Every structure is written in structure tokens, then in C-alpha cells.
Amino acid sequence: MEQKRDTSFFGQPRGLMTLFFTEMWERFSYYGMRAILLFYMIYAVDKGGLGFGQATGAAIMSIYGSLVYLSGIIGGYLSDRVLGPWRTVFYGGVLIMFGHISLAIPLAKLGLFLSIALIILGTGLLKPNVATMVGNLYQPGDERRDAGFSIYVFGINLGAFVAPLLVGWFQVHVNFHVAFSLAAIGMFFGLIQYSLDGRKHLKDTAHQAPSPLQPEEIMPLICKIVGIIVVFAVIIGAMAMMHALNINNVINLLTFVAILVPVIYFVVMLTSDKTTKAERKRVWAYIPLFIAAMLFWSIEEQGSVVLALFASDQTALHGAPASWFQSLNPLFIMLFTPFFVWLWSKKLRDKQPSTGVKFSLGLVFAGLSFVWMAFPGMLYGVNHHFNALWLIASWALVEVGEMLISPVGLSASAKMAPVAFQAQMLTVWNLSDATAQAANAQLVQLYSKSTEINYFLIIGGITIMAGFLLWIASKRIKALQIGLSD
Known part of the structure; x- marks a missing residue:
């Protein structure tokens, strides 16, 4: 009953304030860094950059984003089985902060790749578990839950909106390394907020692993980890022996892994004895939605790559930093969200289109x-x-x-998941973004001024065509989703 009496943050539990500011500062640090990272890689050395080719820099940006989403698998496992959510988030924040510090120090390419590794792992530890703790603030049936998540999501977008403006200004008027230091400072503030308030205002369950590893599970887990490391070491060693160990081939390898992971998830769910016949039909119905989400995220995530290049090279900026355009994504989300909440919950309610139709319109x-x-x-x-x-x-x-696909896809993932794979299905949903960005790592290398018109027309045209095909299939998807198909 104590939980319901806690209304100290806009009628919500005080713990929501802790998580609101933790995630706001984490998104400030991540999107601030991301807004200028591509320019840091491709600008000439005499302009403060690393002098990478445009295609290589764009590919690194995409595979980086893919690995950030993939690392959430590790973060979820460590939280559930080893550390508990609170410590997992804290350690993730520390790794992210040091990742930004390594960019703030002029360590050239060493600093870049060290930063990428630290932020990939740190974001994987932090991001999925903060959302879990938000949900755990509320008792089952607490009507404040949806509003609480809305406040939390607003914090995400607030941090993502402000960061490119501040970081971009310092990159243009001072230098890259001072700008990157702002991202590190932002994460530091997030950790301070989290440390001071977290232990007091978050539920005790946040400090415990909900399903701790049992002693008999430790050795098999170690064997699996060692096996994975050995396989990668052998592959990297073989690449080195063939004189094929370079950035592009490593990106190709990571692309293959990122695409393989969701395939494995689907095969496991479809072949498992724990999946009933009706659930298996829903998984099959979910696959075209997953592919549609991949197509959508492929375009949306190119905002920080291809559109960033267009902003830098072909837009009349009138003295404004090109990185400021990265604030448009969270700005439009904040502007559009109230309208779509009203549209689905008030205007259309029971008459709103099916999941497949919403996805087709989104495409x-x-x-x-x-x-x-x-x-x-x-x-x-x-x-x-x-x-x-x-x-x-x-x-x-x-x-x-995004308004038609992202929140709808989360809801569909929960509704269409087999009972035995409910948590994994939400992981699969996040993998749609990871897989899209892995594909982008190959795709964005084709973009240049000479290919620009065809690049936009072909990718845009294919996505529109996929939207129409999904609209045609939407009735079949709905029938499978609600179990009406034979």
C-alpha cells in the first residue's frame, strides 16, 4: 500500500524522478556524442578530425548503432541473473562516462575505438534496465503506469533534443574534444543523481537479481562465453593470416552477426516445444512486422548518417552547426506524441486501424x-x-x-509473444533496429553526391512498395494475431 501513497513527483513515485533524470542525462551524453561523431571521423586532421573516408565513417556509425542495440541482450542477462537492475545501470553509466572521456582526450583512433567499445557495452547495461525499473515502481493495476512511462519517455527526448544543440555549438566554436567532454559531464551528472536518490527511492527489488544464477549454471555459462570468444578469436586470427584484417572486413563480420541473431531467436521460438500451435501462428504473423520495422529503422537511423552528411555538405547553414539537425528527431516526437495519443485513445478508440495497417502507413x-x-x-x-x-x-x-510503428510495435511484441518467450520477444523488437543498422553499414557506403538522387529514390520507393504489400497482407496478419486463421 505504501507504493500508492508515494505521489511526490507530479503525482508519481519519487523514484520516477531519479530514473527520469538518469535517462535524460544518459540520452544527453549519447546523442550529444552521436551528433558530432561522424564529422569527427571524416573531417580532415587539420580540421580536428581523424581523416577517415566518408564511406568508412558512415559504415562505422551504422555498425556502432547496431552493436549498441545488440548489447542490450548482455545487459538484460546480467541484470536478471547476476547484478540486479540498480547495479547494472550504475556500471553501465560508468562505462559510458569513460567512453566519452576517451573521446574528450586527444587519443586519435585509439580513443575512438576505445570509446565505441565502452559506450556499446555501457549503453547495453543501462538502457533496457532503466525502463524495467520504471515499470517496477508501480503495483499491478496502478492506473498511473502509462502516465509514468509518458513522463519517462519525455525525459529521453528532452535529453536527446538539448544535446546536439549544446555539443554542436562547442564543436564548431571550440573543438571536438571539448564538445565530447560535455557528453562525459552529462553522464557524470546522471550518475550523481542516480547514486544519491536511487538507493532510497527505488524499490528493494531493483537491488536484487530477480533470477540469480545457480551454482550449477555457472560452469556451463563460462564454457559458452569461452566458446564464443574462441570462435571470434579464430575468425579474427584467420582474417589476420589472410591479410584481410581491416575496418571494412570487421564491419562485414559484425553485420553478419547482427543479422544472424534475430534469425536464431525466431528459429528457437518457432521450433520450441514450449510454443503452442496458436502461438506459433502469431510468431509467423509477427515476422512481416519485424521486417517492416527493419525497413523503417533503416531509413530513420540514416538521419545521423546520410542526412547528417547532406546537412553538412549541401545545406545552407548560415553559421549554424550541421549537428543541430539531429535535434529534429526528438523535437518532432515530443510534438507529435500528444496528437497520436489523442487520435488512438479519444478520436478513433475502437475504430483505429489494425497493427498491420499502422505499420504499412508508417512505411x-x-x-x-x-x-x-x-x-x-x-x-x-x-x-x-x-x-x-x-x-x-x-x-x-x-x-x-515512427509514431505509427515504434509504440505500436512494442505493443504488438507484447501481445503476440509466446508465453514462454515474452521477455525475448521484446528483445527481438529491439533487434529490428540493430539489424537495420547492420544492413545500413553496407548500404550507406553507396551514398555520395553522384549517387544521391538514385539512392533516395530507390530506398524510398522500395519502402513505399513494402508498405503497400504489408497493407494487402494486413487482414491475414490480423487473423493470425487474434487466432482466427485455420
Whole structure:
């Protein structure tokens, strides 16, 4: 009963304030770093960068994002079986902070790759477990839960909105390393907030592993970990012996792994004895939604890569940092969310379209956002500096798509999951983004001024076509989803 009396943060439990600011600062640090990382890699050394080629820098950005989502598998396991959510999040924050510090120090390529490794692991430890702790603040049936998650998501987008503006300004007016230090400071503030309030205002369950490893499970786990390490070591060793150990081939290897992981998850769910016949049909119905989500995230995640390059090279900035455009994503999410909440819960309610139809509309909007970006080059030629409104309109279109796919996909993942794989299905949903960015690691290398128009038209056109195909299949998906199919 004590939980219901805790209304000290806008009517919500005080622990929500702790998690709100922890995640806000973590997103500030991550998106602040991400807003300028591509430019740091591809700018010439005399401009403070590392001098990577555009294709290599774009590929690193994409595979980096993919591995961040993949690492959530590790974070979820450590939280559930070893450390508990509170310690897992804390250690993740520490790793993220040191990752940003390694970029703040002028260590060149060593600092870059050390930072990537630390932030990948740290974000994997932190991000999925903060959301878990938010849910655990509420008793079953507590009507404040949805509002609490809305406040939490607002904190995410607030941090992501402010970060590119501040970090981008310091990158342009001071240098990259001072700008990266802001990301480290942001994470430091998050850790201070979390440490001071977390132990007092979060539930005791946050400090315990819900399903601790048993002694007899430790040795098999160690054997699996050693086996995975040995396999990778053998592959890397073979690449070195064949003189094929370079950045591009490592990216190719990681792309293959990121695409393989969700395939394994689906095979396990479909072949498991724990999955009933009806549940198996729902998993089959979920697969086209997963593929649609991959197509959507492929376009959405290119905002920090391809659209960032367009902003830097072909947009009339009038002195503004190109990184400021990265604030458009969270800005439009904050603007659009109240409208879509009203649309689904008030205006349409029981008349709202099915999951498949929402996904198909989301794909059409995402595809249009890329087709739209082909028009500036078609009208004026690619060797031109375009009005910023072209980019702003493109981001607005893709974020309408996100409103139709991201929250709907989370809900569908929970509804369509087999009972024995409910947690894993939410992991699979996150893997749709990881797989999309892994594919992007190959795709974005094809982007340049000379290919720009065809690049936007082809990818946008394929996505729109996929949206129409999904719309045609939506009735079948709905029938499988609710168990009406034979």
C-alpha cells in the first residue's frame, strides 16, 4: 500500500524522478556524442578530425548503432541473473562516462575505438534496465503506469533534443574534444543523481537479481562465453593470416552477426516445444512486422548518417552547426506524441486501424521522407546548398512514421509473444533496429553526391512498395494475431 501513497513527483513515485533524470542525462551524453561523431571521423586532421573516408565513417556509425542495440541482450542477462537492475545501470553509466572521456582526450583512433567499445557495452547495461525499473515502481493495476512511462519517455527526448544543440555549438566554436567532454559531464551528472536518490527511492527489488544464477549454471555459462570468444578469436586470427584484417572486413563480420541473431531467436521460438500451435501462428504473423520495422529503422537511423552528411555538405547553414539537425528527431516526437495519443485513445478508440495497417502507413511515410530528399538534387543539381526546410520536412515525415510503428510495435511484441518467450520477444523488437543498422553499414557506403538522387529514390520507393504489400497482407496478419486463421 505504501507504493500508492508515494505521489511526490507530479503525482508519481519519487523514484520516477531519479530514473527520469538518469535517462535524460544518459540520452544527453549519447546523442550529444552521436551528433558530432561522424564529422569527427571524416573531417580532415587539420580540421580536428581523424581523416577517415566518408564511406568508412558512415559504415562505422551504422555498425556502432547496431552493436549498441545488440548489447542490450548482455545487459538484460546480467541484470536478471547476476547484478540486479540498480547495479547494472550504475556500471553501465560508468562505462559510458569513460567512453566519452576517451573521446574528450586527444587519443586519435585509439580513443575512438576505445570509446565505441565502452559506450556499446555501457549503453547495453543501462538502457533496457532503466525502463524495467520504471515499470517496477508501480503495483499491478496502478492506473498511473502509462502516465509514468509518458513522463519517462519525455525525459529521453528532452535529453536527446538539448544535446546536439549544446555539443554542436562547442564543436564548431571550440573543438571536438571539448564538445565530447560535455557528453562525459552529462553522464557524470546522471550518475550523481542516480547514486544519491536511487538507493532510497527505488524499490528493494531493483537491488536484487530477480533470477540469480545457480551454482550449477555457472560452469556451463563460462564454457559458452569461452566458446564464443574462441570462435571470434579464430575468425579474427584467420582474417589476420589472410591479410584481410581491416575496418571494412570487421564491419562485414559484425553485420553478419547482427543479422544472424534475430534469425536464431525466431528459429528457437518457432521450433520450441514450449510454443503452442496458436502461438506459433502469431510468431509467423509477427515476422512481416519485424521486417517492416527493419525497413523503417533503416531509413530513420540514416538521419545521423546520410542526412547528417547532406546537412553538412549541401545545406545552407548560415553559421549554424550541421549537428543541430539531429535535434529534429526528438523535437518532432515530443510534438507529435500528444496528437497520436489523442487520435488512438479519444478520436478513433475502437475504430483505429489494425497493427498491420499502422505499420504499412508508417512505411509509406518513411519512404516518402527519402523520396522527398531526391527532389532538391533533381530540381537544382547536387552541387548546390539547399534551404534547410528540405531536411526539416524530411524529418517530419519520418517521425510521423515512427509514431505509427515504434509504440505500436512494442505493443504488438507484447501481445503476440509466446508465453514462454515474452521477455525475448521484446528483445527481438529491439533487434529490428540493430539489424537495420547492420544492413545500413553496407548500404550507406553507396551514398555520395553522384549517387544521391538514385539512392533516395530507390530506398524510398522500395519502402513505399513494402508498405503497400504489408497493407494487402494486413487482414491475414490480423487473423493470425487474434487466432482466427485455420
